């Protein structure tokens with residue numbers, strides 16, 4: 774099974790909180806049929822299961838902090854294996870969030886062929902998250918936690934971009950325009966890969 778994953782196409786979708794990762798991944802699924810796995814969605818599913826582990830994860834996410842690497846990596850691997858037979862390729866949304874997550878992923882699963890770097894200005898991300906917070910019901914879409922998540926993004930996640938830039942697989946997407954304007958950049962990046 775491990776080999777099966779090794780051969781599948783893997784695209785990392787990396788960007789700050791509120792940069793538009795989830796929105797763009799939904800449009801990629803529509804157009805290309807890839808399997809979208811959002812680390813945050815997998816974690817929130819565990820939280821809503823009411824499990825003991827879910828309670829611990831919820832407290833961490835509420836503080837805008839990163840959950841343990843092993844937890845999120847195992848969840849993603851499990852989800853990929855479940856879809857390996859039918860998947861056209863995987864969009865890994867929200868992972869890696871630090872360099873060592875990328876290294877562990879490659880040891881246990883496989884190497885990405887593309888990293889979509891969804892780049893938006895801090896004030897754009899804050900504006901979008903505050904708006905999302907009005908309807909998302911997420912405990913981390915509030916001013917204080919958003920600030921923590923942004924700080925963490927600049928400190929821990931931006932180095933991921935530099936790490937993969939070294940491999941020449943990063944495509945920077947300017948995520949400031951309309952959803953469709955951003956998606957035309959995403960589609961061009963994926964078309965250049967296929």
Ligand SMILES: Nc1ncnc2c1ncn2[C@@H]1O[C@H](COP(=O)(O)OP(=O)(O)O)[C@@H](O)[C@H]1O
Pocket residue numbers: 788789790791792793794795796797901902904905948949950951952953955
């Ligand atoms: N290009 C865009 N223009 C305006 N709003 C956007 C755009 N992309 C996403 N949004 C909105 O911003 C919020 C964050 O988008 P989302 O895709 O959830 O980002 P992420 O997954 O990176 O946190 C959502 O409410 C979404 O509807």
Ligand SMILES: Nc1ncnc2c1ncn2[C@H]1C[C@H](O)[C@@H](COP(=O)(O)OP(=O)(O)O)O1
Pocket residue numbers: 788789790791792794795811812813814816834837838839840841842845866867868869870874913922
């Ligand atoms: N790869 C990862 N490593 C550690 N924690 C993660 C993680 N992916 C998500 N989380 C935790 C911390 C994030 O603040 C929270 C929400 O993640 P998310 O849904 O990807 O946020 P967003 O879509 O707003 O960028 O879940």
Ligand SMILES: [Mg+2]
Pocket residue numbers: 794795811813867
């Ligand atoms: Mg998201």
